[in-house]
Amino acid sequence: MNNLRLGKKMTYKNKLALLALCSALFAAGTAMAKPGNADKGKEVYDKRCTWCHGAEGDGAGAAQDYLNPPPRDFTSGNYKIKTSSFEDMTPNDDDIFRMIRDGMPGTAMPGWSDLLSEQEMWDLAAYLKSFAGFDKPPEKQVDYGTQVKSSAESIEKGKKLFEDGDRCVECHGKSGKGSASKRLKGGGGERTWPRNLTKPWTFIGSSDPKDIYTRISTGIAGTEMPSFADPKSKNVLSVEERWHVANYVESLAKTGMTVNAENTVIKADKVEGELPATTDDKRWNESVPTAFYLVPQIIGEERYFKPSNDTIIVRAMYNDKMVALLMEWDDRTKSIPGDESAEKIADEPIAEDGVAVQLPVVIPTEMRKPYFGMGDESHPVNIWHWKSGTKSEPEAANLLNSLGFKAIEKRDAAAVGLKTVSSYSDGTWKVLMYRPLTTQAADKDIQFAEGKFIPVAFAAWDGSNNSEKGSKHTMTTWYWLLLKPATGSRPLVAALAIMVLFAGGLLWWARSAGRAAGRQH
Ligand code: HEC
Ligand code: HEC
Structure with missing residues (x-):
């Protein structure tokens, strides 16, 4: 859907209605991909992103040595937060757009929605894909099946699956606090720590159950967090099971830990x-x-x-x-x-x-x-x-x-x-x-x-x-x-x-x- 081109033939009133609809959709977090212009994206990139991600997109910007996690090397093709299937490395344009817009909490990656226009962010997404040679959209998407609503029963099932065979406990610890029992490494060999799941405000890809479900399904590329949708995994989980686990993880949030500035x-x-x-x-x-x-x-x-x-x-x-x-x-x-x-x-x-x-x-x-x-x-x-x-x-x-x-x-x-x-x-x-x-x-x-x-x-x-x-x-x-x-x-x-x-x-x-x-x- 290309709103800009469509808009030319529309009446002012219709345009307004369409704008309202689009902004409502954006607010709900369902960005609809717009085609980006990679050349224009390069102009913005060279001005705003090279300090961290490097002129060649390889993550070797001037700030590289000071940041952990390090800035993404876009030539690696690793995208942590994506909704395409674990079988397909290519992220959706929406996924890249969303990270540029919202940033990644707890890391140096800022959100850009205050500084850049929407079109500029789509242009950037197009340019970033070119670093890894992604020229086609992904072939397979995460299968969401039917979302299982959170309930005491679902949380209980999720807890069991979380603990069974050390599935998640191995890295995230029994209570999800990430109390480490092993050393973990990131794609660049850097030391990483498993997320403390009781602090949802530190999640880089949001703590909405649907987002948690997605992370469990895709894994987190360039880290040791695996995909649990992958049938080759000894700890594979069905669609329904993954919803239970997502509901359980959501329930771990320790709200008493939340800082109230007042x-x-x-x-x-x-x-x-x-x-x-x-x-x-x-x-x-x-x-x-x-x-x-x-x-x-x-x-x-x-x-x-x-x-x-x-x-x-x-x-x-x-x-x-x-x-x-x-x-x-x-x-x-x-x-x-x-x-x-x-x-x-x-x-x-x-x-x-x-x-x-x-x-x-x-x-x-x-x-x-x-x-x-x-x-x-x-x-x-x-x-x-x-x-x-x-x-x-x-x-x-x-x-x-x-x-x-x-x-x-x-x-x-x-x-x-x-x-x-x-x-x-x-x-x-x-x-x-x-x-x-x-x-x-x-x-x-x-x-x-x-x-x-x-x-x-x-x-x-x-x-x-x-x-x-x-x-x-x-x-x-x-x-x-x-x-x-x-x-x-x-x-x-x-x-x-x-x-x-x-x-x-x-x-x-x-x-x-x-x-x-x-x-x-
Ligand atoms: C101050 C440093 C800094 C700047 C400036 C910066 N980034 Fe990042 N960016 C990071 C870091 C650090 C990460 C990795 C975070 C992580 O691995 O959890 C990252 C990750 C990303 C990701 C990866 C998302 C994913 O799902 O893995 C994208 C896309 C991205 N940045 C785009 C941009 C764009 C576009 C710009 C310029 C408009 C930009 N960044 C500017 C530090 C920065
Ligand atoms: C082998 C280790 C390992 C296992 C097993 C593992 N994780 Fe993770 N998990 C990690 C690491 C490491 C990170 C942080 C990745 C990063 O640095 O961005 C993480 C991050 C997460 C996040 C945070 C996502 C975000 O947006 O920040 C969630 C949620 C999560 N894991 C849930 C789970 C669940 C549920 C299971 C079991 C089904 C599980 N993990 C199993 C290592 C693991």
């Missing part, structure tokens, strides 16, 4: 008696979780790496003596240097996993710009840093005071009563940190108080990924910790007034961090 405050409830002593204490379920994006640390020396930790969830509680913070984040690998099985799947050299909490030594009372990095001369910070330990050294809680990157003082964690408890299970770390509300050294340690908005920031290390260590880590911006006082007390009202003053700036900040997160991993 939630900038970790609210700690006051409890009577002892605080929970373990990471799995049932009482944590009553504590409201707050999720934050982790973005690569960009201030220190180690600038460019592909982080594997992308979000962290925090809960907090306190009693009349102590405050407790529970940090939870997905990490595919438990990184213990010296441990043989941990080293086998880690990038070399393996380092320890870790998490850190940063708090100002003095809780600010007046409004001023929060400070980035690790404090500065007039704004010292406490850093509580937990490390997962090595085979010969146990895990440890470290206490640091910092006036910036170059002025870090190591202190005695036990002396101020800083304690940690950790657990790792099936791709998730939980680390609990406690400290007494007050200490002997008010000039060196934060003195916690009810009803105040206390700035807090977090950092995390995945020691199996790119040897994250020292200043090479992920971090959040500053958020707030609030020890909720008993209802009706006045301090909260005062604190709320300060909070409102801060809030505008912070919301903007949190949102830009979220956008940065989308761009950078």
